[in-house]
Amino acid sequence: MSTLSVLPDIERVEKQAFRDGMACLGAAVNIITTDGPAGRAGFTASAVCSVTDTPPTLLVCLNRSASVWSVFTANRQLCVNTLAADQAAISTLFGGKTPMETRFQAAQWRTGATGSPRLEGALASFDCRISEIAQVGTHDVLFCEVLALTVSHNLHGLAWFDRGYLPLQRQDAR
Numbered sequence: 001m002s003t004l005s006v007l008p009d010i011e012r013v014e015k016q017a018f019r020d021g022m023a024c025l026g027a028a029v030n031i032i033t034t035d036g037p038a039g040r041a042g043f044t045a046s047a048v049c050s051v052t053d054t055p056p057t058l059l060v061c062l063n064r065s066a067s068v069w070s071v072f073t074a075n076r077q078l079c080v081n082t083l084a085a086d087q088a089a090i091s092t093l094f095g096g097k098t099p100m101e102t103r104f105q106a107a108q109w110r111t112g113a114t115g116s117p118r119l120e121g122a123l124a125s126f127d128c129r130i131s132e133i134a135q136v137g138t139h140d141v142l143f144c145e146v147l148a149l150t151v152s153h154n155l156h157g158l159a160w161f162d163r164g165y166l167p168l169q170r171q172d173a174r
């Protein structure tokens, strides 16, 4: 007689239940920008995290149905601009459905090492080249090698939590 136990059928988690769960994971808010042969584009992303420090690499998840998808995957370079506490309005503009020129007109930009727009007043900006792209479901996972960065040590941060913005207060502003 077999001693193998039979796993019970595990039902798939519904999309809405997954989103309700994910709404509990507070995350930093970032404006991801690019410029290059395919043009200039930018979008808001909370699905950003550190992968490895050798070589310094972060990942960004980008929905393949986003209007900006073809621009990012063609340029293969981007800047991750992590927002400061007073920049929630920029996040809303870059969060979809707004013409690209209107998004960029709302803030001041410099050109970063890769040519991607660097947001003035951001908490941190990571200038990257896209080293690898993996397709998972509806999204592309962009693995990004960080080539240059700027950091502000005294601004407060911004979080996306429970479908809204919250300030992330530093304990000791340097």
Ligand SMILES: NC(=O)c1ccc[n+]([C@@H]2O[C@H](COP(=O)([O-])OP(=O)(O)OC[C@H]3O[C@@H](n4cnc5c(N)ncnc54)[C@H](O)[C@@H]3O)[C@@H](O)[C@H]2O)c1
Pocket: 018, 019, 020, 022, 023, 046, 047, 061, 063, 138, 163, 164
């Ligand atoms: N990773 C993402 O693609 C992502 C993340 C946050 C927000 N958004 C966009 O902003 C809208 C509003 O978000 P919300 O937080 O107010 O409410 P929501 O109920 O749509 O999403 C709740 C949480 O689920 C996750 N999520 C949402 N859409 C996703 C997707 N397509 N793929 C993977 N994860 C996803 C995110 O963590 C999000 O914060 C979303 O409908 C979506 O269009 C997308």
Ligand SMILES: Cc1cc2c(cc1C)N(C[C@H](O)[C@H](O)[C@H](O)COP(=O)(O)O)c1[nH]c(=O)[nH]c(=O)c1N2
Pocket: 029, 042, 043, 044, 045, 046, 047, 048, 061, 062, 063, 065, 066, 067, 068, 091, 092, 094, 095, 096, 097, 098, 160
């Ligand atoms: C707070 C918050 C966080 C995220 C988003 C939105 C908002 C408001 N959006 C959606 C994304 O910004 C939006 O789809 C793009 O701006 C593309 O929209 P258009 O297709 O250009 O209208 C988003 N999209 C994505 O592909 N990955 C992500 O991590 C996130 N995160």
